[in-house]
Amino acid sequence: MWISILPELGHYALILALCFALVQSSLPLWGTYRRQAFWMAFAQPMALGQFFFLSVSLLLLSLSFLLDDFSVAYIANNSNSALPWYYKISAVWGSHEGSLLLWLWILAAWTAAVGIFSRALPRDLLAQVLAVMGWIAVGFGLFVLLTSNPFARLLPDAPLEGGDLNPLLQDIGLILHPPMLYMGYVGFSVAFAFAIAALLNGRLDAAWARWSRPWTSAAWAFLTIGIALGSWWAYYELGWGGWWFWDPVENASLMPWLVGTALMHSLAVTEKRGVFKSWTVLLAIFAFSLSLLGTFLVRSGVLTSVHAFASDPERGYFILVFLALVVGGSLFLYALKAPAVKSHVSYSLLSKEMLLLVNNILLVVICVTVLLGTIYPLILDALGLGKISVGPPYFNALFVPLTSLLCIALGIGPLVNWRTMARKQLVQRIWLAGAVALGLGMALPWVYGGEWNLYVALGGLLAVWLVGTQVRDLLHKTRHAKQGRLQALKGLGLSYWGMQLGHLGVALCVVGVTLVSNYSAEKDVRMEVGQSIQVGDYFFRFEGIRQVQGPNYTSDQGVLLRVSEDNQVISTLLPEKRLYLARRQVMTEAAIEWGLMEDIYVAMGEPLPDGAWAIRIHYKPFVRWLWIGGLVMALGGLLAVADKRYRQANPVQA
Structure with missing residues (x-):
């Protein structure tokens, strides 16, 4: 008998979590407005309470799956008694309703983590950050309860046997892929919340950027792992041997990753030099907005994809309205507040600041390219102008040259000084790496394939260039070390080694993409x-x-x-x-x-x-170098998160 009440308890816990989110989203904001510490203090316990009740809700849904409670409509549609227990667990997030509950639980986990690990933040800033995340939780909590309740019953006509989890999802890759992807998607809500809080109180300084950086890096690392797992799954599970096919849902995860990459680099400049403040805030808004857009595309029914979950337009309208409120409200606040936080620091055209700005622009242009190719067919279809398909030729024709320019900028960036440097000095630092990259790149197609191939030569050149400039940067940073190079390398800091691993991962991916695309x-x-x-x-x-x-x-x-x-x-x-x-x-x-x-x-x-x-x-x-490169990039992001500098009381200027 007790088994039959588990769904009701899970539903009740979900409602209680929404109540906690409502308090979290309102009272702390009121406290910051009235400057009353008592009301601001509600933020952390409400965040922890919300996480607790969502954990209970998710656990009870998982137990109901394991116990084959087919009186729950979601379980009856996505599981059966013959399904192995580990696929019953993954079936919890294997379709629309459960995946949204997982989304909400991960949001609560990020919120609780911010509440626990950010106690050194000023009380008003922490209260505002948690309140913004509370409003996001309210939106998605209402979405789950009103349109996508995973605990809805089939009583009194419960079936004796359920359907089945989609066979495409009965795979180890799909047990891990959605949680990792959601950890990245939802993780950008922390950067978004920090940005909105900074706009609300006008505190856009080096300390704000330093507090935001580890959360952004962690979200980016999880999203990188999620994308790599999705590519790996498509490779071995779909049976066609491809690793990426520019599917709209794949693009939906790539877009926030590109903007998130730009955000990480922009936060570094804001922390070190106090520039790009407004631009950094805008990137934080766009990174999370693109995560919400991906949620809309997957769950609105506007796409036909092996990854898509839902086909109910009503749910799509809810997310579309929520997306409009988040994007419109945050951009309105940005328009009001951004002029007051403009940067007033000068730098020359030949400086690290300028190279990182070029990096940002290229990443955003690539993202816009992917966005246009993804939504343009949807817009034409919605306007009744016919159905078209935008496929790999479009994406590859624009993605390859833009990514090549990005790799060149990635190689030069670490070797350039902050503020300014002489052109002759830069040439001295890069000429050897450039010459080696040119020579090895030109030789690669002859050595590997026995004939000339422009794309292989370009890929080889870019990969060697990235590695060569990294080595040159290491030599430059340890050239005057009195205690020896090895000891100097240990003192460079985890965030620096994270950057090195990130760029190395890009080089490995370039090698994998180039060779598998041309010699398969x-x-x-x-x-x-x-x-x-x-x-x-x-x-x-x-x-x-x-x-x-x-x-x-x-x-x-x-x-x-x-x-x-x-x-x-x-x-x-x-x-x-x-x-x-x-x-x-x-x-x-x-x-x-x-x-x-x-x-x-x-x-x-x-x-x-x-x-x-x-x-x-x-x-x-x-082909394995693609996923090895992705994991190396993710490891770099996680290594940067572990840097002790982000937990110091005062920002370190460079």
Whole structure:
């Protein structure tokens, strides 16, 4: 009997969390207006209470999934008794209602973290930050309760058995991908809240930037991990061998990442030199606004995507109104307050400030390019002007040259002085790295592919340039070290090493994108049992099909041996065609022999006459470097968060 009341308790906890959010969003703001510490003190306990009750709500929904309570409509639609327990957990956020509850819980977790770890902030600033985050929680709490309640019941006609989690989502990658992505999306709400609080009280100084930086870096790192996991999932789960296809929902996560990257660099300039204050605030507003736009695109039903959750326009209207209020209200406040916080610090055209401004402009231009390609077809469709598709040719034609310019700026930026420097001095610092990059870049297509390829040469040049300038910067910073270079390297600080890892991650991604895009090979073959075939430099022998019974599916599993020229077995590949029983849906499960330098990727097609099968074999060089680069970038962001300087009482000027 007690099992049956779990959903009601979860629903009740969700309502209580909304009540806490309402108090958190109002009383502390009133306290800052009246300058009364008593009311400001409500911010932290309300944030912790909201997190507690949302944790209870999410836990009870998870228990209801594990206990197969099909009287809950959300569980009946997204789970069944045969589903493995770990997929029942991921089913909690596997569709619209549960994913919004997870979104709200992560927001509460960020809010509680700010309340706990930011007690050194001035009381009024902390109260304003938590109040702004409380208003966001109120908006999404109302959205969940009014349009997307995960605890809605089917009583008295509860089914004895549920449906099934979407087979595309029955994968380890999709257990981790949404939480990491949401940690990034929602994490930018902290930067947004700091920006709004700074506008409200006019405190846009180096201390404000220093307080904002670790939260922004942490959100950016989580979003980087989420994007990398999504790319990895698309690569091995969808069965086509691609790692990114400019899907609108993929673009929805890329846009806040690009603006968030610009925000991190802009915060560094604001902290160090007190410039770009208004621009930094604007980037914080746009980063979170783009996160909300991504939420709207995924849940409004305006997109058709393997990633999209909902098809109910009513929910889309709610988020669209909320997005308009957040963006419109914050931009209105910005228009009122920004002129009062303008920067009045001079710097020359050849300075670190200017290079970081160029970096920011390029990142924003790239983001606008992606935004236009994503929403332009939607606007035409909404206006009744027809349906069009904007695909990879558009994105690649604009993304590649802009990203190339960005990589050049990334390499020069660390080597330039603050305020100003002589052109001759800059040339002395960069010429060797530039010469090495040019030479190795030009040689790469000949050495690796045996013939000239402009794109490979450009990718190699940019990757070597990024690494070479990093090495040059390390040598420059330790050139006068009296205690030895090794000791000097230890004293550079975690934020500096985070920057180094971030740029190294970009270089690794450039190598991966360049080589896999230009040297991938694939071949569709017809194979009978016992037949051998050569694909490129590799030999394969088809041993046949065997039946496999999974917990909630049956599978035709192919056995494909990779053999040497003298027919010795090197490895066994086991691609599958799975039939998920509840939905009667067939899914392709690729078999991948992975390595640091190359992947052999095999996917099964359809059965052919005489017991043969259609099989697709891919050769993917350096594809792993894409995800390694993403993880290295994320590690750099997390390393910067750990820098003790951000927890000091006073900002450090440079």
